[in-house]
Amino acid sequence: MGIPLPIHISIHVILSLIAGMIVWRIWKKPAAAFLNALISGVAVDFDHFIDYFMAFGWSFNFYYFTKGYEFLKTNKMYTLFHGWEYAAILFLAVFLLKNKTAKTALLALALGLFFHLGADVVIDKIPVKSYSIINKIGKNFEMQKLVTPEHWQKHEKKRERLKFE
Numbered sequence: 001m002g003i004p005l006p007i008h009i010s011i012h013v014i015l016s017l018i019a020g021m022i023v024w025r026i027w028k029k030p031a032a033a034f035l036n037a038l039i040s041g042v043a044v045d046f047d048h049f050i051d052y053f054m055a056f057g058w059s060f061n062f063y064y065f066t067k068g069y070e071f072l073k074t075n076k077m078y079t080l081f082h083g084w085e086y087a088a089i090l091f092l093a094v095f096l097l098k099n100k101t102a103k104t105a106l107l108a109l110a111l112g113l114f115f116h117l118g119a120d121v122v123i124d125k126i127p128v129k130s131y132s133i134i135n136k137i138g139k140n141f142e143m144q145k146l147v148t149p150e151h152w153q154k155h156e157k158k159r160e161r162l163k164f165e
């Protein structure tokens, strides 16, 4: 991960606020727009706890977590909420509902997630198709098959240094 974590998170917050603003302008429901955009645009990263748990169980180490050591330990990338498919489903669901608050919530969730995944793809240089949940399942969540060769090389070097397993 190239940039410091606080900056990475700030980028997600800013993009979520932009997503919230866009949706607010459509149906004029600011609370539902911003809240849902922030949930999908920022809180989506809570799925890292699942990756962490798979690697280290309940013994939580904040440093390990912020450094992404869970990926080094397991060589897997679950990140189960990071999937374009969810954004697409949420987006399509917007057209099925009539209620403005519900439409606002769904579009804000869809857009917030879409911006989040887009930012991760650019910042972390994650291949676009690696955030397809179907693709991840197909690759059995194996990092080597999901990240770029350069990313994998760095990963291997870090593994050697840290001597996980």
Ligand SMILES: [Zn+2]
Pocket (backbone or CB within 6 Å): 044, 045, 082, 116, 120
């Ligand atoms: Zn993310």
